[in-house]
Amino acid sequence: MTDPPDTTPDTTPDTTPDRRPGGRTARIRAQVLDAVRAELAEGGHERLTMEGVATRAGVHRATVYRRWRDVGGLLVDVIDAAGEIDWQPPDTGSLRGDLTALNREIQESLVVRPSPALALMAASFHSPQAARAQTRLWADRYAQCEVLVERAVERGELPARQVDARSLLIAATAPLYHQLVLLRAEPDPRLPEQAARAAVLAAAAGAFFVPREADT
Structure with a gap:
């Protein structure tokens, strides 16, 4: 036997988008x-x-x-809402300081209980719509953070050659996700700075330089 249709009056105000703030x-x-x-x-x-x-x-x-x-639409909107937050990358005056501050933010978002970041990552594996939205959000965040590398080049912390900023950022932040999400290890307060330092040393050694045509 199927449930009877829902005949409860819908008294919720219409949700048609309007131009009024709020x-x-x-x-x-x-x-x-x-x-x-x-x-x-x-x-x-x-x-x-x-x-x-x-x-x-x-x-x-x-x-x-x-x-x-549907549920996929709800997940997409939650992820999109995260991208609407007026967030700015750290600006500490050094690449190592910026990456350390960024890693501390990431660590905090992953260890807080309950963790919305972890819940949405898990949900994205079950919903193609959420997975696409999550990819957009991550791409936007990495694009925002490329300014950290640009400032480092301007300050002379990195040689004035084209640096693959996204690869550097991934190298700096990946250890946090590896330890806390994949291994489910206890948070290490030293890890944000250690991962940042390793990425900066690798960048200074040329690990993330984009090869010039003459070099290939």
Whole structure:
């Protein structure tokens, strides 16, 4: 026997996008995305449902279905919302200091419990939509952080040759994900600075230089 159709009146204000800053649309979106994060933290992707999100958010489920369509749509919007945060890369005055500060931010985001960053990474393995959104977010963050390398070249910390900034950034940050996500090791307060120092030494030695045509 199937469940009877839901005939409960939808009293939630219309969520059609409007031009007012804040407003009903922004409030409802914030409620729903907060609910998605909480549901992910408690039960993971496997237990994330449209109905559960609607109940936790205090929003009629018809509204959630109408705007986000399915769980994949909810995950995409949560990830997109992370990219909307007005975040700026560290500026400590040195490449090593910048990378260390960046690594400390990453470590903090991975060790806090519950960790929204970890929950979204796990969910992206179950949803192609979320995986694409996660890739966009990471690409944007790496692009933002390329300024760290540009400033290092301007300060003379790195030789004035073209440096593959993304490769340098990946080398500096990868040990955090390896230790905390793959190995699930206890956080090491020394690791952010150690990984940054290793990447800077490798960069100074030419590990991330883009070969010139004459060199190939």
